[in-house]
Amino acid sequence: MDGLNIPLNHVLLVSSLLFVIGLLGLMIRRNIIFILMSLEVMLNAAALAFVGAGAHWGQPDGQVVFMLILTVAAAEVAVGLGLVLQIQRRFKTLDMDHANRMGG
């Protein structure tokens, strides 16, 4: 198929960057909202990699999986946000370092 074709490695590079950014976000951010966003980033990094790989192999599977990942991410975030509401209500904060009673 014609049109621009990007070498797989580049795609993987970008996606891995995204993935790492997401991880860093998870590690650094305290606010649960941002944490959820970083999760999105990571999931999408994987999705991107799938698309790129799918393109590389000339298969539709990549895109299919991409769709799946979107839905999954949506589900996760939906539940996540529901929890966020409750957290705000019961902990009176969204800072995960403070919403922390268990340990040891």
Next chain:
Amino acid sequence: MNSSSMMALLPILMLSLTVVVLMIQASIKRDQSIAWMITGIGFLVSLWAAGYARGFTQTVTVLLSVDDWGLYFTTLVLLASVVTLVLSKDTFSPEGERKEEFYLLLVLSVLGAVVLIQSTHMVSLLLGMELMGVALYAMIAFPERGQLPLEAAIKYLVLSACASAMLLYGFALLYAATGDLSYAGIGTKAILAYAQNPVLVISGTVLVLAGICFKLSLVPFHMWTPDVYEGAPTPVTGFLATVSKGAVFVALARFFIEGQLYQYSSLIGVLSMVAIASMLIGNLLALKQNNVKRLLAYSSIAHFGYLLVVLVALAYQDGPLVNEAITFYLGAYILTTLLAFSVVATIAGEEEEKNDITFFEGLFWRKRIQAIGLTVAMLSFAGIPLTAGFMGKFYIISVGIQSGLWWLLAALVMGSAIAIYYYLRIIFAMSKASKISSDSPTQAQDLLVIVLVAMVIMLGSWPQPFIEIAGRL
């Protein structure tokens, strides 16, 4: 999709049907006891279906393979769910909560587990795992008051989402390397791909394994376990410890076997490290733990460490013994864990402080049956003869010996040595004399404990029939 494949998928279909019925019922008349009934019936029907489906074992599309092994675990998972159901009825009833959704979520989660068990493809793996997981988050956070459940839920959500991200990314890399997403396909093509680009394959696989290891709470992905175990409502914890972990391990085994990962010495090395670390660290963490639920969490870390030995052994032998070992050990572990958690659920209920070991003092003289149940569970965990746990250890050790995994065995011995201490602590606490008085458990709970004890003892003292079953799978 011919009829026979439908038959093969019967368990899944039945569960899905249950979900639908529950929804409809909820829309007509909200009544938790009815919902409870429906769920129970649903589980029973699916149990029957699981039995029925054995006549139609086959691979349905590339996604699922319905085989005896899978169906065996399906049955096991359904049994565990029934137990969870029984427990959850009494757990939530005091609070005037809306509970129908809980059963809905339960069924959904089980559905996910069953899919996971039968998955032979990355996509079905993803779907199953997420279906199970997402429902589980909600179940953990289900109680309307209290902070711990919520904290546990959010931690579990974020961390496991992170883990699934790793898993997905790993699969992405594998896909990029091999161009295939089914385990078998990966297995066959990975060898070529490895020759061209080992880094991609290896890091991909390791990422996938990391994602799975998280669900099994293996070191170094174990940290969430105690918090989630402690925070979640006890029946849910039991469910998590049995259904979720069991299903995930089956998936891991399938991936490992069909993906022929045991060929890669590097992966074996990594897995051995994880196993040894889990056995030692898990037990060490539990050593002086006073919260029984956390203690069980740590011990579960160690137990899946033991189970990894079997996978490692695959690299050195492909005997029926390995499959048997997995089948038997998982079965024994699930039964024992159910027993332990049903006692804890009955004794401790949902009050946080009641999970402390001091609350179990003198249990022998207060609630004999429950105490005996917990004792048997602890002995089985510790691998004392006549209990299921011993036969499990027996399998693992013999597999380990036949593959000459002396290092892993050494770790196993050390781990068990440490483990004896904290299991005994609980038994000793129960044998103490104490003045704590508490409401006596209901008939149902006692009956449940008795049944489970009988099964655990049975599995340990007369395992022949089970061995034959496991051998046939």
Next chain:
Amino acid sequence: MRELIWLIPLIPLLSSVTLMLSSGKFPRLLIGLLGVGSVGSAALLTLALGLDFMANPEVLQLTLWTWMQVGSFAPGVAFYFDGLTLVMMSVITGVGFLIHLFSTEFMEDDVSYARYFAYLNMFVAAMLVLVMADNLLLLYLGWEGVGVCSYLLVGFWYQNSANGQAARKAFIVTRIGDTAMALGLLLLFTELGTLNIQSMVGAANESWQVGDTLPLIACLLLLGGAVGKSAQLPLHTWLPDAMAGPTPVSALIHAATMVTAGVYLIARTHGLFLLAPTAMLVVAIIGITTSLIAAFTALMQSDIKRILAYSTISQIGYMFLALGVGAWTAGIFHLMTHAFFKALLFLGSGAIIHCLHHEHNIFKMGGLRSKMPVTFWSFMIGSAALAALPMTSGFFSKDQILLEAYQFPDIGPWLWFAGLCGALLTAMYSFRLVFVVFFGQVKTKPDKDTGWRMALPLSVLCGLSLVGGYFIIPVESVFPMSTGTHPAHWVEYVSISVPLVGLLLAYLIFQSGQLRVDGLVNSAIGKIMRQFWLSGWGIDWLYERLFVRPYYAFASLLKAEPVDAVYGLVVTFNEALNGWLSQSQTGRMRWYITSMVAGLVVLVAVALQLSPEAI
């Protein structure tokens, strides 16, 4: 009737058991009858047996049953009866009977009368087994049995822990010797394949040459047992302390019978010792040294019983000398006579102590000659015999020993000379005792004189001490004839005269006081020597520091269980790890994620490391 020989030890044993089971319920008369009667009947039986033996002297070997049988090791509970056995048995039962009789009065107002006689009868039984055994294992049984009875009787008045101390010392010190002896038994069985004394000696003579190493080792090990029981160097320290027991006990066990068991053992196994001349030399030297050291110590003591104890050690030294030089008959002869006069002396002192309400210090006594005539005369006769004044029993035996010692090759004369010094000292300390206690002015008034139950045994023993020297003991068939020409006459004269000199010296110093020794005694060197001798040449002091204290220190050192500490270390290590790991469970999600990521990175890195193609 000889087949009934087994009755002789059995009767005292039974009466002992009966008395134990009675747990003090019996009336005193019955207890006395049982205690004395049993030994008396044993004595009668022995007498009958003796007469029968005189009639036709043939040895008897009687096996009651096989004690244990493992492979070729099959010691029997079996008795061997010959002249030597007869001598020993007569001494044990005869003297034993007299002492039992004496005890009935001596112990009359003691609360645990029954226990006393139970132990005493038990002792007689064990001692009889010792001398009648036909194999070394059964002998060992009697050997340990008498040891235990000695322990029980020395510590008879247990409320005073000093007595317990003495009793333990007695048992443990002898136990050291016994252990050596046990090793000797092991060696003998391993080498010769039997413990039956007769056949063992036979086998030894076949398989060993004179002067071999193995017999030497075996004999030295047996000697270890002998010196332990017979209170010879270096294991003699227990005997003086053992005087803590009731005086009749000292008379029976620590003078007449048990302490001579070592002599009996060596005499019994002389066949072995003849194969090891070195061992015999050792025996002789031990004997003479002990007798000298003990004599010096005896000269300094002021406790009447300790004087007698040291003199006993010294006299047994003579017996060892005899054995060492091969004068077997003389040795056994001296054993017998010594049994007579030493028992006499002890009983005499017992009478004094009894009548002087338990006064032991001789310098608090005096002038008892008129108050207690019987005791006085028994002491006179006993001391005369002890000092070996001519015509007394002691004279014959000791003279014989000295003469035979003189003929011993090489160092014979020296041994003889040392023996003479010993004899001189013996005469001095024995008459020192007599003069101090019975002459001079009265210091303590006796509240009573001896009753007939005390007087009778004393008088009988007086007689024996006087005429005992004319007995002929039927052991010629047991021992090889002592060859050797009769030494020059002057030797004999000197040997006879030396005790008289000693007597004279004692008189001059302690009685008439014409010979002033105060200057000598009070001089600096004199003081030191006196102290040194008084303390028994400081040997106790030495052992205390060499063995006892180190053992205590070691025990208290180990009390903390070093081994357990190691396991404790493991525990603490695990707990430390647990604490450290629990720290990591902070509950902070970001930390959890970070650790996950770190773990992931490590795993990937390791995996890549491990797969060679990757790098």
Next chain:
Amino acid sequence: MIMVNLILILLVGGLLAMISERFGKNVPRIVALGIVLIDLVYLLSQLSGMSDLTQLQAPIPSDPGTWLMHFKAEWIPAFGISLELALDGISLLMVTLTLVLGAIAVSASWTDIKIRRGFFEANLLWTLAGVLGVFMALDLFLFFLFWEVMLIPMYFMIAIWGHENRGYAAMKFFIFTQVSGLLMLISILALVSVNQSATGQWSFSYFDLLGTPMSEKVAHWLMLGFFIAFVVKLPAFPFHTWLPDAHTQAPTAGSVILAGILLKTGAYGLIRFAVPLFPEAAMDFSYVAMALGAAGIIYGAILAFGQTDFKRLIAYSSVSHMGFVLLGVYAWNELALQGAVMQMVAHGFSTAALFMIAGALQERLHTRELREMGGLWQHMPRMGAVAMFFVLASLGLPGLGNFVAEFLVLLGLFQVDPWMTAVAALGLIAGAVYSLMLMQRSFHGEPNPKLTEMGLVDFGTREMITMVVMMLALIGLGIYPQPLLDMAQPVLQSLLEVTP
């Protein structure tokens, strides 16, 4: 089937004893005593039907047909595991000893146990059942099962009815034995899989596993697994440290069972499994083992001397005495082995009796501390005399069982290594030292004024009967041990033939 019944009677009896508490606080002890005696009588009655025990023929280790009894039933055929029990002279001795001491232990618990008597007696009987299993099981899986399971009731006995520091002691006891047991399990499985790879089929039967061909290295490792498990139980220096705590903290009956029976399972295991299964390896190893034994004798004796706690002192004396057993086993000739067996029996009685005396004293004085005793003879002459007897027995007085045992061991050992014998013989001296010290501190010496007004009661009839039984046993063993020797002889004979 007889052997199965022997075990079943005790198991069921345990349940009965537990239930019987409903009918009164004192019923369980009677029930328990009855059960043990029934078991004993049953055993003897079955024996009378058998061939004259003094004329036993040597059983061929690898042929169960030649044994006194043999029972085999399928259990887990998938792994070739079967319920296989067999009885030969030594097992018979041990079983009888177990039942006799079991009865004595019940008597020891008569007044000692105040709470939950039913459950206590049940645990006691179950422990006995487990021990019987250990002595009779000839299927290694079954053996291991009994080996582990008998610990649980024992654990409860210590943990529930023990003294001030029971939790620690019980835990220590359990962990030591469990860990060593795990090593043995690995050895067993490895041995089985070696055998399986050789013969092609799974079997845990002793008779099949005897003479399994394996490389020297493997043999050494596997032997070590068994050895450690057994010497921990024995216990041998330096694995003995669980014992003083367990013995001191356990209730009297528990100590009696521990010292009298449980320790013997270790010795039995050495004789039955550790050596015959790996003859060459064991023989190569024998010097180390003997050194451990000698070290244990001396070490135990010295530590016993250092103790001021009555029970602790006896516990250490057991360490010392069991050292002789280890020496006897690894000297591995008939004399020494006979000595070891004799020691197992004699020590069973003497130590059990001493523990009962300790228990009786604790009941009366509420202390085990020797410093607070002294002059007790005055108040309790009977107990004093009894104590004296058993103290003399334990210091090896000729004419009592322990002497025969120790002398035979030394005699056998001397033929192997005189120097080791000399070292072990020092134990006799040290033994005298601590035994007499015990006597001095407790029953002799100045009477402690505090005790006089306590109104101490001497041994009663029940206690005296128990004691007299043991005294007679020891005297019998001391002056006519032949029946025992004859019973063990053929077995030892055949075992000796197994080794090169």
